[in-house]
Amino acid sequence: MAEATETYKVGQHPDLPPPRSEVGVIGWVKYNLLSTPFNVIMTLLAIWFLWSIIPPIFEWAVLDSVWTAESRKACWAKMEVPEGAACWAFIKDRIGLFIYGFYPADLRWRVNLSFVLMVLAIVSVLYENMPGRKFGLWYAVAFPFITGWLLVGGLGLTHVDTDQFGGIMLTFIIGITGISFSLPIGILLALGRRSKLPVIRVLCVLIIEFIRGVPLIALLFIASTMLNYFLPPGTAFDLLLRVLIMVTVFSSAYIAEVIRGGLQGIPNGQYEAADSLGLTYTKAHLLIILPQALKISIPGIVNTFIGLYKDTTLVLIIGMLDPLGVGRASLADAVWAGLAREVYIFVAVFFFICCFSMSRYSLWLEKRLSTEN
């Protein structure tokens, strides 16, 4: 009590720390969880919800789960309550199928090598500070063709039919091809849509609006059933190639719209400045307009890429075996049937990891390229 009676001259009172109830953990809880009666109820509800959902899921997926077993019955026999926990042994048993599809087992090193090459290509595109990045970029351009040769074979390697492709590998093939080819095509379509030449503009508008107006599954059906009618008689080409073309065309239309938004965000002064410097159309766009337009359309572009990546699952409807397709096929197997939850969760987690990292990268890139202070 001695301090309380101490007197100070006016203006000499030392700064006191804020009351303990306003800062630190207590203050945080007070302001973020319990600020009003309504908030208290919401917090209690949320805690009750978490409490009733997390422990059972954790027990199901981790504590009680079975990792080694020969069949579903063996799996359930190992549990305290049959069907009461996850049977990850199923995923473990089929992991080869989930990754490689029906790719011949003795040739899987080629897929593994492609995965390594893919990681190298992705790293050299994404990290600017990598030593020798210029070489890395040329490599990234060559990468789809190198991998294509490696996976399909020919020229000294044993040929593998593309209908044996499947699983995660197929997702990567479709996703990466779609992403890397749809960006340049999308840019061209967007520029065409903003062209001053009416014929080109109308053509691009028609293409973009047609593709955006129909679902991908209809385009995939066209690819699988009637694309051959459009080609000279006797030419039949690979289903995977047709799917790749359709997926690329589909996402280019969306990319074009995103980039058109970016182009519209560039003030006219930039075009006029480029003109007054005497730059040609190509140079003005390559040096002045596109770098700025692409920068502001990054979030949209990445969202489109994520959408494309998720849409690769649609190929299961025309009979190709992506991870979801592999999962469905495995569920039809009498030894393991009935373990749908495990399959769906495994595939969902795979897609979540890929897509979530893409969206995080886009956030990081946006921040890094931002020129605002």
Add this chain to the structure above:
Amino acid sequence: MAVISETIPGTRNSLTRLWNNQQARSVIIQILTVAIVFALLALILRNVVNNLEAIGKEFSFKFLMYPAAYDITFSPFIEYTSRSTHLRAAVVGILNTLLVAVCGIVLATVMGFLMGILRLSKNWLINRLVYCFLEFTRNVPVLLHILFIHGIIVTQLRPPRQAMNFADSFFLSNRGFFIPQPVWEPIAWIIAVVFIVSVTFVFFFRRWAKKVQDETGRVYPVFWISAGVIVGATAVAFIATGMPLSWSIPELRGFNFKGGLAIKPEFIALWLALSYYTSCFIAEIVRAGILAVSYGQTEAAAALGLTRNRTLQLIVIPQAIRVIIPPLASQYLNLTKNSSLAIAIGYMDVVATVGGITLMQTGKEMETMIIVLLTYLVISMVISGFMNWFNKKTALVER
């Protein structure tokens, strides 16, 4: 530019001169483009004709009149049996697509706005909880959601005999959700007419009240009067016609329910999965839209003495709506197009009927795909047309 290049004399030949003339160049490029496009189209058309001839098919829509000979288990709007024509099957498919699209849009909007507002909650726990749900759902393919929900309904729910029973009239089982169906007597058309008339009256009344308020400042309790007129008039008509309504309650007969309205598991799975998947995107749009209205607007409203509700209603929401509408429209389009994934779980939408079974049976790839594509193009055009109209209506009026 054109003038300068033309006055340069001498060494260049006329072709390069033409190319350096901007106007001439643009004409040349356009003519070339048209030529290439038409050449391509002609080539494709020729290939199509040749290919069809080679396998002895002809391009015609006559098959639409033949019996379809397959069953569609879910046709809530029109009568359909396996003896109906392919045309009828197509119409059933289109109606089913529209049904799931409309229901999905409604539920997705409600859930999306709810989650978007929860995401803005100051309560950290709620905020994070919704965020986790949104991020997880958004980053997993919609097809997986559909298959997952369908799997849950088919494998986890009990068969009809042990169906979950709510008040002896709602039953949830692995054969679907069974609810009482309203059965109207023929005289009920009077009620419908009265309802429509009262809605029309309210429409004009609101316009009149707005005009009066603008001119004289007199405010009518518009909401209560409108609600009273619509509910009151309809209720009076209902009683006056002698309550021509009875309910058909689902009953367990043998292995399944009879009577009532059966909502098939395929429809429920597709509807729920599409709705909550799309609602996650809508939630982010709503959140961004509300955040886009600067806090100064709220403070200004408070300074004018508006209550919290009036601030939301008159200041924040009208401005947020402008930001929300365009991306919302594209989410609606996405939902409609994603409804084509119905085929994966056997919901008979237009892709599954015309583009699926009819195609397999008749081998008319070209014609069936044209029907499917046209259906989606028309739906897309209607939705984007409506949203453009709505957008124009709410857009900022600038001088």
